[in-house]
Amino acid sequence: MDYQARYITEDIKLSSYEDKFFKSDIMFDHHMLVWFLSGETKIVQADATYYFKKGDIFLIPRNQLATIINYPKDGQPHKTVVMHLSVEKLKDFYAGKDIPSAPLRFPKIYSFSNHPLLESCLASLIPYFDMKDLPADLAAIKIAEAISILRTLNKEIDQVLANFEEPGKLNLVDYMERNFMFNLPMEKFGYLTGRSLTTFKRDFKKAFSTTPQRWLTQKRLELAYYQLTEKKKKPLDVCYEVGFENLSHFSFAFKKQFGLAPSQLTEHR
Template sequence: MEHPVVHSCYLGMDISPEQLISEHFFMHILEGTIVGYDGGRQYRYEAGDTFIARKNHLIRYTKIRKKEVFNRIVIAFDETFLRSFLERNPYASGVSDQEDSLLTVRSSGRIEDFLQSLQPYYEGDQMVDNGVAQLKRAELLQILLEEDPRLADVFFNFSDPEKVDMQAFMNRNFRFNIPLERFAFLSGRSLSAFKREFRHLFHKTPGAWLTRRRLEEAHFQIRHANRSPSDVYLDVGFENLSHFSFAFKKQFGKSPQALVKER
């Protein structure tokens, strides 16, 4: 029996390629695997798994293709849509006690029926027009809220991130290659306050501290975890291998490749 060609299905706005999740989104894996890391926890989702990625959280993920294929259903819950939904469907909400960047959605009959209703859009040639997309997004959101009322605290909290302990925050998130403005925002501070408090705590500029902290982590990973420089540099927040190698040699007096040979 010949299987139909499966394509990904998107409803709502595009997902940002940034490591900072700019809007909440729902994802169901059709084919392939996602492995994610948020600075404190590893996540792994296989075909058939479903999760919610949370706005204003950091995540770095790798898509593992099965036979060169990775397909998923992605439904975005951007703030404009959520505010409109809340006007029609009042929900009380507070501050969520859930800290994870990705929240696993348990399989249920209602979720499975909903995903089945999207089958013509990812297995066939039908296109989702905007009106249908809005209705399907609202339908899914209603199901999620009824099955887990705690999600109201996740979706309907429109405030900026609260002020957090900067030292713990930076030591958790230094591997993420994002602008200082993003670090400041996520820590609950203006950029000027972030820079001022940072220098007071770490006695360095944010840029200098981030470079040194990333290099120290890379040194540990190469020396003690037997990882190669080409596997490490992206994980610790560098954009390219040549810049990483130059900075590493300047910091430690030897290249990453020389450190590999000393193991």
């Protein structure tokens, strides 16, 4: 993967992927505001799939699980301006403001495509990526500007950005049934369900009578079979959307489970 990134600060970067595609399963530690300069992205979450292209602007709330697949387009690399809205920066911004105390439990991805105010804010960052001597408070000013614009565009956004709570203890069965397709370390699953790693493994064994890895593999294979046979998806797309890291591993595990490789299954349609 030919990846390049240029930073104004650690919170604001210009990101570029040159390869055919790049896939990652991510838990977002910060809210991320993203503006597409070129390329395409598919974001797969438990209950929705999003597609973004050149000119699109979107906000991904923190502590969300997603599979991200980045593609070049029309001979151009996948290139974005990314602004991290960290809890620290947001606490500074919201200090002293009266915000409703009803955070959204499952915040969605918010799209602000082609909005002139937001696009102007993010476009103004481009010249700074080539400069060495930058104003010390530049990032704070631009982040505050972006937050102010987001609040103007969506009145519900304060319930997302001003929510500084850490994940509480959730129903483990419900959460894992909803999010098993995301390939994350067990520590992350533990954190997102409000548990230490030790407690997560103990509660998992009690709930499912098996290890997390065995259960996850089985669930991903069952979903893959459904997507191949019922949704008529391609093996490569299914591989990444259900949580496998590469096609060869997926094909091996699938054939071991069902007796046919994914490609052989699709040939029988």
